[in-house]
Amino acid sequence: TVFDQIEKKEDRVHAYLDLYKKEAYTRAKQVEKGIADGTYTGPLAGVPIAVKDNICVQGKPATCASKILEGFEPQYQAEVIDRLEKAGMIIIGKTNMDEFAMGSTTETSAYGITRNPWNLEHVPGGSSGGSCAAVAAGEAYMALGSDTGGSIRQPSSFCGVTGLKPTYGTVSRYGLIAYASSLDQIGPVGKDVADCAALLQVIAGHDPKDSTSQKREDLNFMEALNGKITGMKFGVPKEYLAEGIDPEVKAAFMEVLKTLTELGAIVEFFSVKTMEYMIPAYYIIASAEASSNLERFDGVKYGYRAKEYEGLHDMYKRSRTEGFGEEVKRRIMLGSFVLSSGYYDAYYLKALRTKALIKQEFNQAFEKYDVLLAPAAPYTAPKIGESLKDPLAMYLGDIYTVAVNLCGLPGISVPCGKDHTGLPIGVQMIGDCFMEKKILRAAHAYE
Numbered sequence: 001t002v003f004d005q006i007e008k009k010e011d012r013v014h015a016y017l018d019l020y021k022k023e024a025y026t027r028a029k030q031v032e033k034g035i036a037d038g039t040y041t042g043p044l045a046g047v048p049i050a051v052k053d054n055i056c057v058q059g060k061p062a063t064c065a066s067k068i069l070e071g072f073e074p075q076y077q078a079e080v081i082d083r084l085e086k087a088g089m090i091i092i093g094k095t096n097m098d099e100f101a102m103g104s105t106t107e108t109s110a111y112g113i114t115r116n117p118w119n120l121e122h123v124p125g126g127s128s129g130g131s132c133a134a135v136a137a138g139e140a141y142m143a144l145g146s147d148t149g150g151s152i153r154q155p156s157s158f159c160g161v162t163g164l165k166p167t168y169g170t171v172s173r174y175g176l177i178a179y180a181s182s183l184d185q186i187g188p189v190g191k192d193v194a195d196c197a198a199l200l201q202v203i204a205g206h207d208p209k210d211s212t213s214q215k216r217e218d219l220n221f222m223e224a225l226n227g228k229i230t231g232m233k234f235g236v237p238k239e240y241l242a243e244g245i246d247p248e249v250k251a252a253f254m255e256v257l258k259t260l261t262e263l264g265a266i267v268e269f270f271s272v273k274t275m276e277y278m279i280p281a282y283y284i285i286a287s288a289e290a291s292s293n294l295e296r297f298d299g300v301k302y303g304y305r306a307k308e309y310e311g312l313h314d315m316y317k318r319s320r321t322e323g324f325g326e327e328v329k330r331r332i333m334l335g336s337f338v339l340s341s342g343y344y345d346a347y348y349l350k351a352l353r354t355k356a357l358i359k360q361e362f363n364q365a366f367e368k369y370d371v372l373l374a375p376a377a378p379y380t381a382p383k384i385g386e387s388l389k390d391p392l393a394m395y396l397g398d399i400y401t402v403a404v405n406l407c408g409l410p411g412i413s414v415p416c417g418k419d420h421t422g423l424p425i426g427v428q429m430i431g432d433c434f435m436e437k438k439i440l441r442a443a444h445a446y447e
């Protein structure tokens with residue numbers, strides 16, 4: 001069982017913040033009965049699943065890997081958790097992440113780092129590093145992650161698993177503790193494309209509790225896995241391969257293009273003019289929204305409160321100073337700055353306009369292509385400790401993933417090779433809005 005793997009590996013990997021072994025076994029017995037009497041009919045009934053710690057499960061701690069949410073137990077639970085339960089899935093624990101999903105390495109967690117199961121000296125990626133490491137280590141069959149700027153796709157690529165970020169509005173955000181609300185999406189992590197399709201089918205669908213939730217009808221994602229990609233048109237932004245990409249990652253990516261051509265697909269290069277604006281636009285918008293979303297953590301209603309303070313304002317100040325980590329504070333400051341009256345037009349508004357231009361370019365690309373291809377990340381998993389030294393360099397590592405969130409598009413990361421040290425490499429397939437089936441079909445035919 002997964003708990004045998006957890007027993008064997010968790011000491012070294014540290015994918016989880018919390019485990020529910022006893023409850024999982026009790027629930028497994030119930031589900032077994034439920035399968036026998038026809039309560040649970042879906043293919044995922046009885047499958048153990050790990051959940052990222054920014055998704056609320058009623059009565060279980062949800063920390064977002066932050067000290068400020070220490071001791072917080074939500075009184076309600078996320079819509080996705082209700083759906084997992086209805087499908088008969090078994091929640092086995094909450095996974096580690098970058099604090100409030102801000103980061104690319106799972107090193108900003110207040111509760112210790114997670115290690116990459118392929119090489120314990122390296123990071124698993126982030127921010128859903130715990131979820132992806134758990135699946136890679138066999139400590140979970142599947143997991144839920146969240147993706148605001150790449151946090152499902154990049155760690156999936158670093159850990160050699162498959163992860164999908166759905167079209168914005170496909171999966172309910174109700175009960176997902178917000179980082180940047182206009183970009184956040186919950187999505188599936190699994191060992192292969194079929195697992196992701198099956199899990200997406202369970203969690204997707206309209207939810208009146210999330211005002212940005214879409215009413216979609218085409219939710220039978222497993223149906224898409226028919227292996228047919230003859231004549232499918234793939235576009236590759238040529239600027240993505242120009243500079244800053246590790247030669248081994250590039251070589252693996254070029255092999256993917258070859259394989260797809262051999263499978264009967266048409267692969268073409270095209271030009272993207274907005275590439276250099278993607279990272280700045282993303283970090284301005286994400287930080288702006290984060291600064292507003294994180295205002296609610298004030299030490300009053302729940303979570304961490306400073307032990308000593310003088311008066312109300314001092315309590316807010318000290319609780320937030322002590323409760324938030326360095327990266328989170330950096331984003332709150334950046335976000336407050338770009339939203340402040342003197343700089344709003346120069347930064348925030350400009351970033352929104354830039355986002356519209358990026359969206360326009362992607363719209364044009366999807367007039368010609370079914371699927372766009374990109375590396376998931378410019379390099380394989382960095383060594384532990386390397387990325388924290390230079391936050392700006394870490395931000396630049398998100399170059400291939402953030403545009404997908406800015407444009408609300410679906411994207412999947414699939415393993416496509418290894419570097420000379422044996423660390424996994426992933427390829428990203430990006431679809432137009434609501435075209436999950438196309439990228440699932442393409443990824444399934446490729447893998």
Ligand code: GLN
Nearest residue numbers: 101102103148149150151
């Ligand atoms: N690395 C990006 C960031 O730090 C993306 C994180 C995410 O998708 N949650 O914002």
